[in-house]
Amino acid sequence: MTPRELDQAYFALCQAMRGLDVEEATKYLACVGLLLISESDDLAVVLKTIEDAKAAASEGAPGGAAPAG
Amino acid sequence: MTSAAVPRAGGFTSPAPELVAGRDTRRHPAVIVGGGPVGLVMSLCLARHGIASLLIDAEDTVCAGSRAIGIARRSLELLDALGVVGSFMQKGLTRLGSRAYARSKELGFRPLVHPETDRFPPMINLQQSYVERFLVEALDAEPLSTLRWSTILTGLAHDASGARLTVASPHGSYRIDAEWVIACDGASSATRQLLDLRMEGSAYSDRFLIIDVRMPSTWPSERRIWFNPESNPRSTVIMHKQADDEWRVDFRLPPDIDIDAALRPEAVAERVARHLAFIGEDAPWQVTWVSTYQARALTLPSYRYGRVLFAGDAAHLVPIFGARGMNSGFEDVHNLGWKLARVIRGEAADALLDSYSPERRSATLANIGYASMGTEFVAPQSWGAEVMREAVITLAPTHPVLESLMDPRTSDPSAYPDSPLNVRTADEATCAGGVPVGATMSDAPVRVVEDGFASDAWLGAICRRTTSVLVFTVNGRVDPDLALALAQVRSPLVEVHVVALGLPDASASGRVLHDHTGAVAALYGAQPGTVYVLRPDQFVLARWRTADRDEVVRAVESLGRPRAPREVSA
Numbered sequence: 097m098t099p100r101e102l103d104q105a106y107f108a109l110c111q112a113m114r115g116l117d118v119e120e121a122t123k124y125l126a127c128v129g130l131l132l133i134s135e136s137d138d139l140a141v142v143l144k145t146i147e148d149a150k151a152a153a154s155e156g157a158p159g160g161a162a163p164a165g
Numbered sequence: 166m167t168s169a170a171v172p173r174a175g176g177f178t179s180p181a182p183e184l185v186a187g188r189d190t191r192r193h194p195a196v197i198v199g200g201g202p203v204g205l206v207m208s209l210c211l212a213r214h215g216i217a218s219l220l221i222d223a224e225d226t227v228c229a230g231s232r233a234i235g236i237a238r239r240s241l242e243l244l245d246a247l248g249v250v251g252s253f254m255q256k257g258l259t260r261l262g263s264r265a266y267a268r269s270k271e272l273g274f275r276p277l278v279h280p281e282t283d284r285f286p287p288m289i290n291l292q293q294s295y296v297e298r299f300l301v302e303a304l305d306a307e308p309l310s311t312l313r314w315s316t317i318l319t320g321l322a323h324d325a326s327g328a329r330l331t332v333a334s335p336h337g338s339y340r341i342d343a344e345w346v347i348a349c350d351g352a353s354s355a356t357r358q359l360l361d362l363r364m365e366g367s368a369y370s371d372r373f374l375i376i377d378v379r380m381p382s383t384w385p386s387e388r389r390i391w392f393n394p395e396s397n398p399r400s401t402v403i404m405h406k407q408a409d410d411e412w413r414v415d416f417r418l419p420p421d422i423d424i425d426a427a428l429r430p431e432a433v434a435e436r437v438a439r440h441l442a443f444i445g446e447d448a449p450w451q452v453t454w455v456s457t458y459q460a461r462a463l464t465l466p467s468y469r470y471g472r473v474l475f476a477g478d479a480a481h482l483v484p485i486f487g488a489r490g491m492n493s494g495f496e497d498v499h500n501l502g503w504k505l506a507r508v509i510r511g512e513a514a515d516a517l518l519d520s521y522s523p524e525r526r527s528a529t530l531a532n533i534g535y536a537s538m539g540t541e542f543v544a545p546q547s548w549g550a551e552v553m554r555e556a557v558i559t560l561a562p563t564h565p566v567l568e569s570l571m572d573p574r575t576s577d578p579s580a581y582p583d584s585p586l587n588v589r590t591a592d593e594a595t596c597a598g599g600v601p602v603g604a605t606m607s608d609a610p611v612r613v614v615e616d617g618f619a620s621d622a623w624l625g626a627i628c629r630r631t632t633s634v635l636v637f638t639v640n641g642r643v644d645p646d647l648a649l650a651l652a653q654v655r656s657p658l659v660e661v662h663v664v665a666l667g668l669p670d671a672s673a674s675g676r677v678l679h680d681h682t683g684a685v686a687a688l689y690g691a692q693p694g695t696v697y698v699l700r701p702d703q704f705v706l707a708r709w710r711t712a713d714r715d716e717v718v719r720a721v722e723s724l725g726r727p728r729a730p731r732e733v734s735a
Contacts, residue, residue: 126556134566 177225177301177314181336189341193219194509196330196343198318199350201228202293203477203494205300207347209247210502212309213630214701216509219341220304221316221332223355227297230454231377231413234290234405235260235488237576240495241285242608242703246629250285252299256408257289258386265571266391267558269443273568274387277575282609282684284623288488288575290386290407292377296491321346321359323472345505346473349498354479360470364482366463366533371544373458374416374427378437380450381410388573390543392558396443397436401543411453414440417544424457460484460540462533468522474501481529486539489532492576497525503630503701512658513725520586528579535574542571578605581704588698588707588720595710599690606703609684614641614669615676624685627662627678628699632706632724634661634717637686637695641665641673644694650714656727666693700724 097105109128113121136142183190195211197204200222211218236244236257244250262276277287304310313334320331323346330341348356357364386406394402401417416436418427426432433455441450464481468474477494501521507513545551561567581587582603593602600607608625628635634651636643641663643651651661662678666686669677680686689697696712697705698720707720 122552123555123559126552127560130553130556130560130567131564134564 177312179311179313179316182313182334182339184336184339187337187339189339191219192327192342192344193217194343195219195345195347195505196221196328196341197347197349198330198356199348199354199477199479200224200297200301200312200314201349201351201477202233202296202300202491203479203498204347204349205297205304206243206247206495207349207476207498207502208304208310208312209249209300209307210498211506212304212307213247214502214506215309216506217309217311219311219313219343221313221318221330221341223315223317223350225314227294227301229294230292230456231375231405231407231411232293232456233296233485233488233491234292234407234413235492235576236289236291236296237488237492238283238285238287239576239578239605240492241289242625243495243499245284245626246499246703247303249299249303252302253289253291253296254285256295256299257291258406258408259286260288260290260405261385261387263388263390263571263573265558265561265568266389266394268391268393268395270562272558272561272571273565275568275572282607282682282688284608284625290405290413292407292411293491295408318350318355318359321356321473323470325471328472344472344509347498347501347505348473348475348479349477349494350479352478352482354475356473357465357475357479360473362465362470364463364465366461366482368463369460369484369540369544369546370420371460371546372418372422372424373460373544374418374433374436375456375458376414376416376433376437376452377407377454378412378414378441378450379410379453380412380441380446381448382406382412382446384446390571390573392554394440394443396440402440403543415458416440418457428455428457458485460486460536460544462537464526464529464533468497468525469518474505474518474521476501476525480525481533483529483532484536484540486543487532487536487574487576489536489576493525493528493532493579496528496579499702500525507658507725511728517586517725520584524579524581524584524586527581527583531579532576539572539574580604584704586700586706586723588716588723590707590709590713590716592709592711592713592716593707596695596708597690597710599695599708600688600697600705602705602707604705606697606699606705607688609680609688610682611664611685612679612681613676614665614679617671619679622678624678625703628660628703630701631657632659632701632721633699634659634721635664635689635697635699636661636712637664637666637689637691637693638673639665639667639693640670641677641679642670647696647712647714647717650718654718654721658725658727659721664691666691 195218197207197220208218208220264274265272279286316332316334322329328343328346389404391402403415405413461482468480476497483489504517557570587602613622664678694711696709698707700706
């Protein structure tokens with residue numbers, strides 16, 4: 097994906113999430129994640145992505161990973 | 166609605182044992198504790214291998230209710246090898262697939278495919294009460310099997326020389342001496358408790374209400390699952406059709422529910438009535454059996470403790486979703502039967518039994534993994550898992566690639582890629598495709614050609630009970646050097662089967678299995694010169710693209726040698 101395409105995808109996601117409450121946004125992101133996973137042909141990359149995203153989401157959260165540095 | 170208890174077959178009685186001074190006069194080669202499906206099949210397995218066994222059971226009847234209703238293809242093959250599958254196929258219903266719903270909306274149907282190269286369907290539904298009844302009937306006709314009902318294990322000691330059991334029975338308390346004890350006494354195993362053994366693993370907090378309902382209905386034999394149906398909001402409901410118009414209905418219960426209140430007949434009836442009305446069933450019905458269930462994923466750290474071997478739920482508890490409980494118990498005793506028979510007859514060293522635990526424990530861990538995923542989908546264990554399931558349910562109708570996530574992850578045959586028995590050879594790496602070492606053999610149709618006559622058969626029905634050597638040829642003529650080596654290993658423990666990939670040569674001697682459909686060559690990746698050695702439980706022990714005769718002989722003999730002089734034929 098080129099930087100321009102990444103831009104497009106990112107802002108499409110922002111646009112789609114506009115106006116959603118927490119419950120809707122959570123379900124929406126779960127759907128996005130599932131569909132992207134099902135399109136991938138590399139399980140190792142998927143598992144690494146899941147792990148990285150979990151670490152990022154936990155940063156600063158109670159019980160989460162300590163901030164880097 | 167009415168409620169009716171189904172009368173159980175049984176009230177079994179046993180002849181009085183021969184006792185002298187409070188002791189059974191016989192020393193039994195094998196004593197099986199527990200007369201559930203796994204113990205009964207254990208007794209049949211030993212009998213088919215020529216070993217006498219004594220089975221004791223605390224009850225005097227078969228179980229009530231549906232319990233373990235899914236019998237997988239692999240189990241049907243095993244029951245066929247024991248010569249008892251006919252009654253199961255006659256009474257059982259072939260499961261056609263799985264249909265899922267979210268609330269009242271249908272999400273899709275996933276068929277269970279039955280390829281032409283398989284003798285049996287992927288799964289049949291049959292109440293466990295019938296399973297036990299058919300097995301007891303088979304054992305009653307088996308002179309090598311003795312069943313003693315109403316006999317409770319109260320004490321057990323064992324050492325290198327054997328085991329001593331103490332039992333309480335209508336004939337009083339007495340002692341039984343045995344060479345080996347096989348504990349098949351279920352989730353609450355008395356054997357396990359007497360040896361002070363603990364299982365490892367985890368339990369799920371969710372409880373399920375399991376109800377058998379007798380009701381005429383034309384709905385086919387599908388697994389139907391409703392997520393969050395209007396009839397039982399926040400629940401999951403699963404329905405299966407069984408024999409005799411009996412339906413098995415599982416309800417996931419809310420975590421805060423009063424179980425005793427949920428089990429009251431009027432509460433059970435009301436819950437069932439709501440669901441049947443919701444799905445449009447209006448025929449008269451009656452509840453025939455009720456139970457509760459809590460999923461557990463537990464295993465003993467080993468399945469062998471000296472002279473005591475554990476099988477089935479006594480060894481491991483696997484969540485029911487995916488039908489891996491009873492089916493894995495059948496695989497346990499099929500694994501154990503031939504090994505124990507060879508050790509008891511002195512044909513193999515005691516060490517052969519050491520392979521039982523690592524092989525079956527690895528199968529348990531795989532089963533627990535799959536069954537736990539199934540359980541997590543039926544009963545999400547966290548808010549996050551609930552959200553993900555909701556995403557799958559929402560997307561599946563428009564994205565078929567996600568439908569498999571709603572599958573029950575049904576029982577499939579075990580594999581032992583890391584078995585200590587496996588024979589690895591340098592040549593194995595040259596085998597393209599086919600059935601790998603440690604996997605279960607693939608079944609396929611063959612044409613048996615012998616003395617000018619031909620008849621159709623199944624490879625899986627031919628290669629059973631003994632070690633089998635499959636020799637693949639162009640036309641049934643085997644390389645003379647290999648033929649000589651195979652003639653030397655042929656014995657009551659070893660059968661050699663010559664497979665002709667093309668038309669058998671009329672001058673080929675003996676019996677030839679003609680691969681008339683090409684299925685065998687395709688499934689085994691076989692070419693002329695390929696050799697497979699199969700264990701008596703139909704797992705691939707070794708294989709060669711181009712056989713080395715000395716390696717073949719060593720592989721065959723690694724599983725034991727007959728004690729009597731071998732019959733050598735040219």
